[in-house]
Amino acid sequence: KQEVTQIPAALSVPEGENLVLNCSFTDSAIYNLQWFRQDPGKGLTSLLLIQSSQREQTSGRLNASLDKSSGRSTLYIAASQPGDSATYLCAVLNAGNNRKLIWGLGTSLAVNP
Amino acid sequence: DAGVIQSPRHEVTEMGQEVTLRCKPISGHDYLFWYRQTMMRGLELLIYFNNNVPIDDSGMPEDRFSAKMPNASFSTLKIQPSEPRDSAVYFCASSLTTGRNTIYFGEGSWLTVV
Numbered sequence: 733k734q735e736v737t738q739i740p741a742a743l744s745v746p747e748g749e750n751l752v753l754n755c756s757f758t759d760s761a762i763y764n765l766q767w768f769r770q771d772p773g774k775g776l777t778s779l780l781l782i783q784s785s786q787r788e789q790t791s792g793r794l795n796a797s798l799d800k801s802s803g804r805s806t807l808y809i810a811a812s813q814p815g816d817s818a819t820y821l822c823a824v825l826n827a828g829n830n831r832k833l834i835w836g837l838g839t840s841l842a843v844n845p
Numbered sequence: 846d847a848g849v850i851q852s853p854r855h856e857v858t859e860m861g862q863e864v865t866l867r868c869k870p871i872s873g874h875d876y877l878f879w880y881r882q883t884m885m886r887g888l889e890l891l892i893y894f895n896n897n898v899p900i901d902d903s904g905m906p907e908d909r910f911s912a913k914m915p916n917a918s919f920s921t922l923k924i925q926p927s928e929p930r931d932s933a934v935y936f937c938a939s940s941l942t943t944g945r946n947t948i949y950f951g952e953g954s955w956l957t958v959v
Binding site for chain 2 (some may be wrong): 766774775776777778781819826829830832833835836837838
């Protein structure tokens with residue numbers, strides 16, 4: 733059974749720092765992995781989607797990497813800003829026909845001015 | 846497109862009452878998902894539809910919960926009778942068929958059962 737773990741559960745950093753959020757999964761037979769952002773009182777917004785054949789994806793100051801063999805993904809945020817404060821969740825889609833995403837509990841990030 | 850639209854955004858109801866949550870997916874999306882989010886359990890998939898047909902409802906907690914999708918542009922999640930432990934945020938999301946496409950969430954329905 734696929735399990736997704738995110739460490740740390742919470743993180744507080746000063747503005748301008750580069751930071752890394754971690755996501756691990758137990759079954760490497762995945763179709764893709766996605767990183768989402770959730771602001772308080774809001775829904776989830778997709779940030780990056782990495783297919784199983786890819787190693788990384790980049791969007792602006794965000795870079796997500798995927799190492800399927802070790803069951804790990806990282807989300808790198810460069811030059812963090814207070815506007816980056818949110819909860820970041822990762823989710824994996826297992827290989828096969830099932831469309832169920834398996835979710836981590838998220839990392840709550842606070843970027844302090 | 847306006848995105849996934851959910852209503853109501855907030856609902857407070859008394860235990861035992863029926864609750865109906867509504868969702869309009871993004872036009873053209875053929876998958877629709879209902880999720881529940883709580884602090885303790887995180888995001889849980891309740892049920893998902895493909896082309897209006899329920900595919901997997903194994904996440905529906907019990908018979909008090911039911912979901913329908915009468916057409917491609919509308920879905921409902923009903924709880925009858927509601928209980929305090931049903932208090933959570935309920936999200937609807939939609940996506941296209943291929944795995945290369947991401948999933949789009951509505952802003953959620955915040956349910957409090959007192």
